[in-house]
Amino acid sequence: MDYMKKHERHKLLKQLLVKNNVYRQEDLVDLLAKRGIEVTQATISRDIKQLQLIKVPLNDGSYRYTLPSEKEVDAAVKLKKTLQDVYVSSDIHNEMCVLKVQPGNGPTVSGLFQQMNYPEVFACISDDDTIMIFNRSTQAASKVQEEIRKLTNED
Known part of the structure; x- marks a missing residue:
């Protein structure tokens, strides 16, 4: 099990969101696990808040996580x-x-x-x-x- 610093994990999470459709927090846990990085769902939940990830609707009625727009808004x-x-x-x-x-x-x-x-x-x-x-x-x-x-x- 690898330990990863939070800022490194956040960088990886951003990359994973760009390359994958992530529907649930557990999907992020699984994607990290495939890379040998063990995290809990609670850690991912905190990461989602800190990264200000948003869920956007898809045409099929489901939602996926995505990065907020890069433009910094108050x-x-x-x-x-x-x-x-x-x-x-x-x-x-x-x-x-x-x-x-x-x-x-x-x-x-x-x-x-x-x-x-x-x-x-x-x-x-x-x-x-x-x-x-x-x-x-x-x-x-x-x-x-x-x-x-x-x-x-x-x-």
Whole structure:
């Protein structure tokens, strides 16, 4: 089993994404394993967030991972545009906000939300279409909900 530094693994992951259709995180684990590099699915999940990989729809209805566009865009602009494209609904309960998005977009929106470094936000977790935003107080949750409404033009 080879150990690979994170930046080297990220470089290899980018190369693999260009040369292969990658539909699932497990596909990346398998592609690395074929090269003698053992990683866990959790490591790949972190790599996906750090590389800001996105899932794009294919004609057959499936999704594959791809690199974000090389053009560097401000996180706030990316978050606003992404939310306007994929937002479904949001709600709050006590210190938590739940944000529903179109399938396949949860990790991307969660990653962008975390890049914003909102002081009210303690942590975000996501799955395919839902982001759970843990806030520092109920007042913080209300403030974050208002920010989501502004970003999605749902005033």
